[in-house]
Amino acid sequence: MGSGGFAQDEPISLFPEPEPFEGPELAPPQTPIKLTSRLSASDYAFRAVARGGGVLVLVLMVAVGAFLAYRGAQALHRAGWSFLTTQDWNPDGGKFGIAAIIVGTILIALVAIAVAVPLAVGAALYISEYAPRRIQRLLISLVDLMAAVPSIVFGLWGFFFLEWRMTSLSRWINDWFFWIPLFKVNGVTRNYTGPTATFYTSSSFIAGVVVALMVVPIATSIMREAFSQAPVGEREGAYALGATRWGMISAVVLPFAKGAMIGGTMLGLGRALGETVAVSLIISPIFVIQPHLLQNGTSSVSSTIALHYAEATPFGLSALMAAGLSLFALTLLVNFAAAVIVSRSRSGAISEA
Amino acid sequence: MTTVGQTAPGTTLPPRPSDRLAPQPRRLTGIRTPDVLALVGALAAAFSTTGLLWTQIAPFSGLIGYVVMTWGLFVLFYAVLVSFDQNGPAVRDRVVSVVVHSLGALVLLALIYVIAYTFFRGWRALVHVNFYTQDLRTTGPLSPLTQGGVRHAIVGTLIEIGIAMGIAVPLGLLAAVYMHEVPGRLSRLVRTVVDAMTALPDVLAGLFIYATLILFLRRGFFGFAAGCALAVNALPIVARAAYVVLRLVPGGLTEASYALGSGQWRTVWNVTLPTARSGLATAVILGAARAIGETAPVLLTAGVSAYVNFNPLSGPMMSLPLLAYISVQSPEVAEIERGFGAACALLVLVLLLFVTARAIGGRGPGQLTARQQRRRALGSRRDLGRYERYRAAAEAAEYLEEET
Numbered sequence A: 001m002g003s004g005g006f007a008q009d010e011p012i013s014l015f016p017e018p019e020p021f022e023g024p025e026l027a028p029p030q031t032p033i034k035l036t037s038r039l040s041a042s043d044y045a046f047r048a049v050a051r052g053g054g055v056l057v058l059v060l061m062v063a064v065g066a067f068l069a070y071r072g073a074q075a076l077h078r079a080g081w082s083f084l085t086t087q088d089w090n091p092d093g094g095k096f097g098i099a100a101i102i103v104g105t106i107l108i109a110l111v112a113i114a115v116a117v118p119l120a121v122g123a124a125l126y127i128s129e130y131a132p133r134r135i136q137r138l139l140i141s142l143v144d145l146m147a148a149v150p151s152i153v154f155g156l157w158g159f160f161f162l163e164w165r166m167t168s169l170s171r172w173i174n175d176w177f178f179w180i181p182l183f184k185v186n187g188v189t190r191n192y193t194g195p196t197a198t199f200y201t202s203s204s205f206i207a208g209v210v211v212a213l214m215v216v217p218i219a220t221s222i223m224r225e226a227f228s229q230a231p232v233g234e235r236e237g238a239y240a241l242g243a244t245r246w247g248m249i250s251a252v253v254l255p256f257a258k259g260a261m262i263g264g265t266m267l268g269l270g271r272a273l274g275e276t277v278a279v280s281l282i283i284s285p286i287f288v289i290q291p292h293l294l295q296n297g298t299s300s301v302s303s304t305i306a307l308h309y310a311e312a313t314p315f316g317l318s319a320l321m322a323a324g325l326s327l328f329a330l331t332l333l334v335n336f337a338a339a340v341i342v343s344r345s346r347s348g349a350i351s352e353a
Numbered sequence B: 001m002t003t004v005g006q007t008a009p010g011t012t013l014p015p016r017p018s019d020r021l022a023p024q025p026r027r028l029t030g031i032r033t034p035d036v037l038a039l040v041g042a043l044a045a046a047f048s049t050t051g052l053l054w055t056q057i058a059p060f061s062g063l064i065g066y067v068v069m070t071w072g073l074f075v076l077f078y079a080v081l082v083s084f085d086q087n088g089p090a091v092r093d094r095v096v097s098v099v100v101h102s103l104g105a106l107v108l109l110a111l112i113y114v115i116a117y118t119f120f121r122g123w124r125a126l127v128h129v130n131f132y133t134q135d136l137r138t139t140g141p142l143s144p145l146t147q148g149g150v151r152h153a154i155v156g157t158l159i160e161i162g163i164a165m166g167i168a169v170p171l172g173l174l175a176a177v178y179m180h181e182v183p184g185r186l187s188r189l190v191r192t193v194v195d196a197m198t199a200l201p202d203v204l205a206g207l208f209i210y211a212t213l214i215l216f217l218r219r220g221f222f223g224f225a226a227g228c229a230l231a232v233n234a235l236p237i238v239a240r241a242a243y244v245v246l247r248l249v250p251g252g253l254t255e256a257s258y259a260l261g262s263g264q265w266r267t268v269w270n271v272t273l274p275t276a277r278s279g280l281a282t283a284v285i286l287g288a289a290r291a292i293g294e295t296a297p298v299l300l301t302a303g304v305s306a307y308v309n310f311n312p313l314s315g316p317m318m319s320l321p322l323l324a325y326i327s328v329q330s331p332e333v334a335e336i337e338r339g340f341g342a343a344c345a346l347l348v349l350v351l352l353l354f355v356t357a358r359a360i361g362g363r364g365p366g367q368l369t370a371r372q373q374r375r376r377a378l379g380s381r382r383d384l385g386r387y388e389r390y391r392a393a394a395e396a397a398e399y400l401e402e403e404t
Helices: A041-079 A099-130 A133-147 A151-165 A167-177 A204-228 A232-240 A245-256 A258-274 A277-282 A301-308 A314-344 B003-007 B033-057 B063-083 B088-126 B151-181 B185-197 B202-217 B223-247 B251-259 B264-275 B277-292 B296-301 B320-327 B333-360 B370-403
Strands: none
Touching: A041 A314, A041 B151, A041 B185, A041 B202, A041 B223, A041 B264, A099 A133, A099 A204, A099 A245, A099 A258, A099 A301, A099 A314, A099 B088, A133 A204, A133 B088, A133 B333, A151 A167, A151 A204, A151 A277, A151 B088, A151 B320, A151 B333, A167 B063, A204 A258, A204 A277, A204 B088, A232 A245, A245 A258, A245 B088, A258 A314, A258 B202, A277 A301, A277 B320, A301 A314, A301 B202, A301 B296, A314 B185, A314 B202, B033 B063, B063 B088, B088 B333, B151 B185, B151 B223, B151 B264, B151 B277, B151 B320, B151 B333, B185 B223, B202 B223, B202 B296, B223 B277, B223 B296, B251 B264, B264 B277, B277 B333, B296 B320, B320 B333
């Protein structure tokens, strides 16, 4: 190894005179010298161990996906293409499919993203551009802390606090926007005067709002990081040209951080698609495609797994595995889309000056 | 006033603009009165208009709708008021500023409220000492809060997270070092797969372990399985975060190490890892904070119990998030409060982990604490002393040679 100490027994001088160069004058070589490095035994061992660790992680991670596919294959084989089109979930009766639960999952996630993205962009802009310097660090820590808050805490809040207070907002949206199919609620019209709260609880809308609150800190954290990296030179250039603060933000900060904004959104979407506990606390599961966001009853893949795994027969478990596989495929798709978008954008690339 | 005019009567000067019209420098700092007036005026107008709509004109009801409507009208009125004495871009700037401020305030208030609400509801359970010292073995749903506690869940959570981190941290760090130090096709593949697995929904990790360990071993639920499920969840997160931290180590440092003749292993052990230490610790702790709150994997693998279980290899093991999830579905008030208390205990654990992470991390690679700096200065002085001794010995030897 090259890291030896000084030999103790023979005196050495710290600043030796360079030895005069003796030998033929060499012309600079015409071809580049081939440099080879010889790895020592410890380096070989290190590489072997590191490679072993990497391969182990790879095998473990692939095993999860492969195992889901392997165990789900039985159910997929039995159901065939009807797995994608059946709304019911009754594996042992032979009628089961993900049409209802995957639509529910996507709707909840879309509500969550629609609510979370404006909030996250606003909060991230506030923290990085508008907040006073003194409290900026505090706010950053606060948002990062909130990203680590367990989802069960948000679930409790949504279940006990938000659910019954949201019904009036749901009613209001329903009254005025019922002509949009998504906001329609069967059984309630604007002139309906009976008790309506139970029509609106346990809906995709409420579940989506709770998931949104869970997603906001994660997305805010990513976006704020990107906003604060926008190059100072370009910011000052915009101000020097007479831009207002918003002019500077819209011309410099937002284009610079576009990739990170999309990436943060996609990451939040991935979290929202997979959220289990908060969603299953709030929704009341039904196995019909429920396009009405405000109406009681919806379902999601992860809550179906959490509610049904315990009493599932081996074949029922296989069906749950297949559903889990479809959810995993969906999140992978979202993740890869985010990676492609982020890698194509300029985000993080610093300009000259 | 003009001295020029007196000395040269032939020239005529254009009339000077009076002082009133001379351009005034714009005030860039401080609070301007018109801005405050516009804000207050718009707020008052919005409140009154919404109140009128709500009580007299339209059949609206509900607090949330009232607030939303007031806010919308406030932005509108504010834009109108500002547009009386500002031009287009300035109006847009003001409106965006108001919107961003209110969004930021909304997010922060909502997040703080979620935490405060949990503590508010869990407070009555938290004040009893037995909440921390007892488990639920003799406590039914109807028992008051002076009986029973969550000791079994705290113990279970700590054991499970210990197992999970015991698996995920060494493997994750090793994988991160591999991705960073050994480039190649395999390394890229590992990176892609790890990136993809960070998107694994937590319930699927639980399902995987449930189908392998629980159903295959046929010994019921046990704590080690829950640890494994959490490890599957945390492993890609830890590996990816550690890889990002390792990439931040300045190339100059590692190259200097190679230039001094160290091998790769020496460089990784003595330069790369120590430089990235604080960042790695932060990555690991944040991974733990994330894993400790996961409910779905624990729900599928650890089972439910009411007594303290120190043995992760047999018998169900309760954990805090699961206890909260199950208790709050009970109709009994005391049981719900116990659930909120468990959520509070979980929050406190997460907070502790987070504060630890902040205390250790938050420094870039190579930045040292005061203590580290003192230690390094001391080491450097020791080296200097050693060099001095060598030099003295060398000079003495030279002197002796000359003498003889």
